[in-house]
Amino acid sequence: MISRRDFLQTSMAASAILGAxxxxxxxxxxxxxxxxxxxxxxxxxxxxxSLIHVTDIHAxxxxxxxxxxxINIGVGDNRGKVPHVTGADFxxxxxxxxxxxxHYALSSGDFSALAAGYGxxxxxxRVATVINQIRSDRPxxxxxxxxxxxHGSYTxxxxxxxxxxxVMNALKPxxxxxxxxxxxxxxxxxxxxxxxxFAALGQNIFxxxxxxxxxxFPPYKFFERGGVKIAVIGQAFPYxxxxxxxxxxxxxxxxxxxxxxxxMVDEVRAAGAELVVCLSHNGxxxxxxxxxxxxxxxxxxxxxxHDALPEPVLVxxxxxxxxxxxxxxxxRVDLDVRDGRMMGFRHKLIPIFSDVITPDAxxxxxxxxxxAPYEEELSEVIGQTASLLYRxxxxxxxxxxxxxxxxxxxxxxxxxxxPGVRWGPSLLPGQDITREDIWNVTSMTYGAAxxxxxxxxxxxxxxxxxxxxxFNPDPYYQQxxxxxxxxxxxxxxxxxxxQGERITEMTLLKTGEMIDPAKTYQVAGWxxxxxxxxxxxxxxVVENHIRQQGTVxxxxxxxxxxxxx
Amino acid sequence: xKLTRRNAMVMGAGAFVALGLPLRASASLADDAIATFxxxxxxADSGITLxxxxxxxxxxxxxxxxxxxxxxxxxxxxxGNPTPAVATFKFGALAASQTASTRIRLAGTQDVVAIAKMxxxxxxxxxxxxxxxxxxxxx
Numbered sequence: 256m257i258s259r260r261d262f263l264q265t266s267m268a269a270s271a272i273l274g275a276x277x278x279x280x281x282x283x284x285x286x287x288x289x290x291x292x293x294x295x296x297x298x299x300x301x302x303x304x305s306l307i308h309v310t311d312i313h314a315x316x317x318x319x320x321x322x323x324x325x326i327n328i329g330v331g332d333n334r335g336k337v338p339h340v341t342g343a344d345f346x347x348x349x350x351x352x353x354x355x356x357x358h359y360a361l362s363s364g365d366f367s368a369l370a371a372g373y374g375x376x377x378x379x380x381r382v383a384t385v386i387n388q389i390r391s392d393r394p395x396x397x398x399x400x401x402x403x404x405x406h407g408s409y410t411x412x413x414x415x416x417x418x419x420x421x422v423m424n425a426l427k428p429x430x431x432x433x434x435x436x437x438x439x440x441x442x443x444x445x446x447x448x449x450x451x452x453f454a455a456l457g458q459n460i461f462x463x464x465x466x467x468x469x470x471x472f473p474p475y476k477f478f479e480r481g482g483v484k485i486a487v488i489g490q491a492f493p494y495x496x497x498x499x500x501x502x503x504x505x506x507x508x509x510x511x512x513x514x515x516x517x518x519m520v521d522e523v524r525a526a527g528a529e530l531v532v533c534l535s536h537n538g539x540x541x542x543x544x545x546x547x548x549x550x551x552x553x554x555x556x557x558x559x560x561h562d563a564l565p566e567p568v569l570v571x572x573x574x575x576x577x578x579x580x581x582x583x584x585x586x587r588v589d590l591d592v593r594d595g596r597m598m599g600f601r602h603k604l605i606p607i608f609s610d611v612i613t614p615d616a617x618x619x620x621x622x623x624x625x626x627a628p629y630e631e632e633l634s635e636v637i638g639q640t641a642s643l644l645y646r647x648x649x650x651x652x653x654x655x656x657x658x659x660x661x662x663x664x665x666x667x668x669x670x671x672x673x674p675g676v677r678w679g680p681s682l683l684p685g686q687d688i689t690r691e692d693i694w695n696v697t698s699m700t701y702g703a704a705x706x707x708x709x710x711x712x713x714x715x716x717x718x719x720x721x722x723x724x725x726f727n728p729d730p731y732y733q734q735x736x737x738x739x740x741x742x743x744x745x746x747x748x749x750x751x752x753x754q755g756e757r758i759t760e761m762t763l764l765k766t767g768e769m770i771d772p773a774k775t776y777q778v779a780g781w782x783x784x785x786x787x788x789x790x791x792x793x794x795x796v797v798e799n800h801i802r803q804q805g806t807v808x809x810x811x812x813x814x815x816x817x818x819x820x
Numbered sequence: 821x822k823l824t825r826r827n828a829m830v831m832g833a834g835a836f837v838a839l840g841l842p843l844r845a846s847a848s849l850a851d852d853a854i855a856t857f858x859x860x861x862x863x864a865d866s867g868i869t870l871x872x873x874x875x876x877x878x879x880x881x882x883x884x885x886x887x888x889x890x891x892x893x894x895x896x897x898x899x900g901n902p903t904p905a906v907a908t909f910k911f912g913a914l915a916a917s918q919t920a921s922t923r924i925r926l927a928g929t930q931d932v933v934a935i936a937k938m939x940x941x942x943x944x945x946x947x948x949x950x951x952x953x954x955x956x957x958x959x
Binding site: 496497501509511721723724729731 | 875876949953
């Protein structure tokens with residue numbers, strides 16, 4: 256948490272949402288009756304500049320449930336630091352009352368019961384209302400989209416991102432940066448970007464052949480707001496061709512390129528920028544490290560790792576703002592910029608309680624228009640769930656348990672692997688599972704479910720490789736996902752060990768035998784980054800499985816033993 | 821269907837799957853090359869900049885740039901490759917800048933090292949770990 260005393264010169268906001276500690280214990284029914292839109296949006300306009308940050312929406316146009324992680328381990332210098340604080344520890348750190356709206360919105364624990372009381376979150380028509388409210392306070396507020404916008408749903412897949420482009424255009428952003436957008440393929444990305452009515456930024460988006468800045472994605476853009484000259488520098492996800500299929504966008508290269516970031520900051524400062532904002536898809540720990548290396552950035556609007564923090568984190572004189580995912584939050588940051596520098600800020604992470612915030616009618620109509628051609632396919636009920644289905648967490652989540660079960664049974668495999676992505680909403684016990692729900696946790700342009708033979712040794716190499724992407728103590732070597740989820744395979748992981756020594760006691764669950772390095776196993780999985788991967792689409796595999804099950808029940812999963820957290 | 825390692829992987833196997841561990845096998849070869857270049861002299865840790873990606877997008881062609889203002893020569897080594905020597909750049913007295921960039925092939929995760937020899941016979945060293953990974957799983 257920020258040490259308030261230390262920061263700059265003027266006032267700091269009490270930025271915990273709703274002043275959560277004054278709300279007392281919320282009962283089930285208290286929620287919707289007592290929580291009001293005015294409370295959620297209450298904000299004493301401050302200074303002369305307002306930033307509005309949305310990020311990692313993953314094509315979620317409609318209200319949903321989204322359970323935050325209960326396990327999010329930090330390593331190295333980030334051990335025990337936010338965002339690696341979850342559940343009751345998180346509530347203690349931020350003085351959030353158990354059972355309060357902030358508990359439900361920001362932390363794990365008692366999720367199903369709180370969800371029943373507080374209802375769904377998100378919905379871009381509600382986000383529109385919040386944006387409009389901020390703009391009524393400050394008409395020239397900057398709206399900045401951190402990316403992972405044109406990916407993650409049935410309609411986004413079938414329209415190749417056009418549904419999201421149409422809805423976001425209605426929100427009128429000023430700039431955007433990128434990650435999963437590139438999995439639409441470079442031709443499609445180029446086509447959309449060429450027609451965007453706002454800036455598509457990325458100082459680290461380079462031409463792969465010449466290793467020169469890509470022309471289509473300028474590094475920064477200047478805005479004049481409230482009499483302040485503002486430079487917004489884009490930072491796309493650095494590891495696009497590694498974490499996602501590089502063959503889909505071979506013309507582009509990425510990387511952190513913090514030395515180029517420093518050059519860009521120096522360049523905009525020399526050109527008169529009084530406020531430098533970095534719109535980043537680095538992930539939180541990478542942004543923290545970068546803020547300690549690059550000097551002269553006032554605000555980093557951080558995306559990628561889906562963290563929702565009720566207060567900015569301060570590194571030097573840079574504030575880092577994390578705004579969650581899936582349309583669940585909007586961050587408002589008001590800044591006082593005078594004499595060429597940032598003098599103070601006021602911040603609020605606004606949770607989008609869908610039943611409390613009135614939808615904006617115009618944007619609701621645009622959303623309905625995108626969905627109308629697909630409504631029948633979207634709404635078809637495939638089965639029901641008796642368990643809470645969620646994804647987030649460093650290791651297995653219940654949604655991925657279902658997906659792994661589907662892979663093992665439908666593909667007749669010993670072991671199933673499901674990628675550790677962080678997108679995908681939750682479903683409550685007793686809810687129907689529709690086709691849309693399945694696509695929300697599986698939709699991608701490389702969703703083929705392969706089946707392959709792998710030796711035990713090779714499986715171990717994969718597990719170690721993925722673990723290092725998550726638990727390397729240097730954030731610059733982390734890619735920002737979670738651990739690959741396993742079905743039929745148990746293991747022990749010591750997160751403090753170096754690569755090659757973290758994963759031990761790999762066990763084939765169906766026999767209880769240790770995995771033999773020399774033996775070959777049948778492995779099914781999805782989301783291979785390799786070109787030419789064959790197999791049925793994962794959403795069809797999962798749909799068939801759920802149809803057969805009727806009602807899905809997920810047993811507690813104790814197959815991963817975590818050490819050193 | 822039996823897939824090969826190359827196109828099977830869940831997380832996408834690259835050509836580097838056998839290399840789960842940082843390579844140090846040829847570190848002694850790299851040490852020998854450094855000793856030959858410097859004659860065993862002390863090396864400063866400033867005065868040279870090595871720019872390389874933290875994680876290689878493609879281990880077969882990793883862009884690296886070295887810069888050492890005023891240097892006479894810059895030696896570049898891939899310490900984990902079977903043959904660590906990558907290049908030695910020599911700059912004449914009239915060179916406008918002492919900067920060079922190239923692309924190198926890395927057999928796996930390892931340290932890339934650059935050493936500058938200054939006209940006065942002193943040396944400066946910079947090192948950067950470049951990770952070569954299977955990939956996949958980006959959140």
